[in-house]
Amino acid sequence: MTKWSLGYRYPIALTISLVPALTSTMAQAAPFNPPPATGILDSLCYDYVPKVEASAPDANAAPIEVGAKRLEASQGGTATYEGDVKVRQGVRKFDSDYAQLDQKSRDVIAIGNIYYNDGQVTVTSDKTLKSNLKTKDSELEEGRYQVHGSPVRGSAERVTMTNNNQNITLEGAQYTTCPPGQEVWTLKAGSIDIDQKEIFGEAWNASLWLYDYPVFYFPYINFPIKDERKTGLLYPGYQQSSSNGMEIFQPFYWNIAPNYDATITSRFMDRRGLMEQVEFRYMPDPAHVGTFYLENLANDKQFDAGNPSFNNPGTGSPYLSDGHRYLVNLRHGSTLLDGALRFGIDYTHVRDNDYNYFNDFSPTVGTQVDSQLQQSLTAGYYQTDWNLSAEMRRYQILSPYALLPHQMLPRINYNFYQQGNWFDLAWHGELIKFGYDSANATRFQQGERYTATRLHMTPILTVPLVDTPAYYLTSQYKLMATTYNQEVPTNLVRTDEVRFTDQGSGRLSLKEGTINRVLPSFRLKGGVNFDRAVGWYDGKGTQTLEPEFQYLYIPYKNQDDIGIYDATTTRQDYYSLFSDRRFAGLDRISDANRVTLGLTSRVYDNVGDERLRLALAQAFEVTPPKTRLYPSDSANTNSRSLLSFEGDTRITDQWFAHAGTQFDTAAGSFSSGNGAVEYRKDKLITQLNYRYIEDGNLDYRNPTNVALAQNLSQAGLVMMAPLADQWLMYAGYYRDIRQDVNIDRKVGVKYDSCCWSINLSLEWHNQPDNVTLAPTSEKIIGLQFEMKGLGSVGTGGRNVTLDTELLPYVRPFNLKDQ
Secondary structure: OOOOOOOOOOOHHHHOOOOOOOOOOOOOOOOOOOOOOOOOOHHHHOOOOOOOOOOOOOHHHOOOEEEOOEEEEOOOOEEEEEEEEEEEEOOEEEEEEEEEEEOOOOEEEEEOOEEEEOOOEEEEEOOEEEEEOOOOOEEEEEEEEEEOOOOOEEEEEEEEEEOOOOEEEEEEEEEEOOOOOOOOEEEEEEEEEEEOOOOEEEEEEEEEEEOOEEEEEEEEEEEEOOOOOOOEEOOOEEEEEOOOEEEEEEEEEEEEEOOEEEEEEEEEEOOOEEEEEEEEEEEEEOOEEEEEEEEEEOOOOOOOOOOHHHEOOOOOOEOOOOOOEEEEEEEEEEEEOOOOEEEEEEEEEEOOOOOOHHHHHOOOOOOEOOOEEEEEEEEEEEOOOEEEEEEEEEEEEOOOOOOOOOEEEEEEEEEEEEEOOOOEEEEEEEEEEEEOOHHHOOHHHOOEOOEEEEEEEEEEEEEEEEEOOOEEEEEEEEEEEEEEEEEOOOOEOHHHHHHOEOOOOOOEOOOOEEEEEEEEEEEEEEEEOEEEEEOHHHHOEEEEEEEEEEEEEEOOOOOOOOOOOOOEEOOOOOOHHHOOOOEEOOOOOOOEEEEEEEEEEEEEOOOOOEEEEEEEEEEEEOOOOOOOOOOOOOOOOOOEOOEEEEEEEEOOOOEEEEEEEEEEOOOOEEEEEEEEEEEEEOOEEEEEEEEEEOOOEEEOOEEEEEEEEOOEEEEEEEEEEEEEOOEEEEEEEEEEOOOOEEEEEEEEEEEEOOOEEEEEEEEEEEEOOOOOOOOEEEEEEEEEEEEOOOEEEOOOOOOOOOOOOOOOOOOOOOOOOO
16 A cells, blocks of 8 residues: 555654664664654753754764773784773764773673764763674663753663664663753653564553652553554543533544544543544545544433423424434545646534534534535636636534525536736636525424526626836726526515515515526726835835725616525625625625725835835715615615725834724714734733624624624733743633623633643633523633643643634734735
8 A cells, every 4th residue: 555644643652762872883773753842941941952963874984983091902802992982983972981892702892981972862871881793782781861952861771782773672761851850750661672673662661750759650552663653542631611511532543554544532521421533534645635523422411301502492392302412524635637626525514403513512623604514515627727616515504593595506617817918808607506405494494495596607808008016007897697597486485585575566576587687897996106215214114105096887787586695795894995896796796886095005114024004995986876685675875985994003023003994974983993902022912902893793602693793892802921931821801892791701821841831721701502592601621731742631721822712813913024
């Protein structure tokens, strides 16, 4: 079988690598991959670690220099070296007080102050080294070793090497990454056997010691001596949370083959039961890679007919017939024909009607959009100037109240690009069938949905009229042609019936049969770039002034008879004002007779890095657009868009700031805004942020859920600060001021020494409930202990990061460096 690497997962066994790498004619040890030197005090912790010195390719052929204070030798007899014995061969160095060589048997004995250094490892001993230059059999008493370029060091009471250094035995071996005199942890083994022809070595009577106390015992373990994975137990983990109670994880790693492996984890939750998690990874060759993941909880202890999280609102009947809960995920990617042909699968499924699975268990797989779990199959052929792709997509809904979206069965896209001397030509085509699976609809959405097959084609001609570094003017022409073959059922879902009832006539606007829509589009966009020198940044700063404008014209066509399959309203900001689309998707193409004006100013420092950017824009409607997303929506009568502002600045090398806002000039009020100020210096990071959204947008319980919370006014503070050389504190706090709700709170502290660390975190967040819509306060306690170079025990919460459970950390600026 061809060998391909999947990436390594190290079991407990591999943490023992105790062999000193003697590579002279007297001794040679097993290959060794030392762990990196890590920790917040690297420069202080590991100043004793010698640097790696590479040997020449022909190191064994280099001349050998021998020196000693006294030499006695007889022809064919014994050569004796006494007093400050030194042997040099390239970067290799060997010293001792006494050395003796039997010229017939080729036996070597070295005694006292033994020192060996080959640029990769240093070995010392105050006792005796015996070796034979013919057989390479060697024996070293009370050897101590230090790996170069790594904190790995240790000792062995006796090291024996036989069979031309192929077989190595260590007795009374010790291993640690702690600096001398600071041995917080040590791994000790009574006996270790290594056969360098094998992948793994064996150790007996091994134990882990913290200071002078043994804390874990291994009667027998084996460990890799080469760069290979190993079947065995991985480190266990644990955490404590309000909903699941104490959780204990015990993973088992199965190295099936070089290109196949699996991790099987038993996850015990004392408030829910035992869950089995299986992850299978495969890679028959580099062109085909995938992962299959499964979670299964046979009987959730919290499942109860009276638990509202499992019940249909108002009925009392459970969504699930029992407490069986599971998740299946498959991710696969294939590339053929040198990457031109590509296939992909992203499929995730939980048990039907298990709406709170992701809230309860937080699996790290799956693609979610607005409480919808995406399941897709993609294929495509890609060339330099054209591509053809296809996708089949359906959704599993994770809310009993949401309307099940349309499925893509399938979607086929064709794109073509050609760049001429004075023009750019593009063609975008799409054929898609929108289906609907009424069997998966909830009781709140009984009935059928409209469906359709849509064909859309758009040729695009872009002609740059003026193109210079100082100013530009570009024209663009589109012809957007769309055909729908639409079916409208008589028992329409109530939500659709309301949305598509015309306000004036009171009639259903959806049309059965073929619907054609052809709309031209004309866009003219231009701008000027002024710059001037400023006295900032040693008198070498530059400020720009970049006014730009756009005129967009698209005629009006009534589209209320077309259903909404993939269209939605886009959120306005500075950049969307210069787009030619008011709606995302193709079901609605808004009419436009609009002029957009914008002004951007930037400041660059003396090395060309952007330090400040301010941008202001507003669109003016010559004719207010008539196109609505739904016929039930009110007509748009505004002659001006929101006034949008974006600002980013790096005030100093430590201070950063961002501000963005949308102001309704007609109503004289702000519709949304966001801002952040951040201070960074070494490991100190502090950020104060705020965001405001009017009239319903992000739900505080789930930032991806739309229109559940109104008038959001949310403030946050995150911080990471060193308390001392070895102590680090981190915290996050988010609160919705308008709703008077704490969203997420986290605090943690980490002690980080040279060879070990401990991390304690505590977090409270409002865990959403997709059934009751009433969030519950969730508390997670995490404790993690790490022995650097050996592994870690414990999990829970998050590591040292400014992210919280619900909200990610976002850098407050987006500026360009040179």
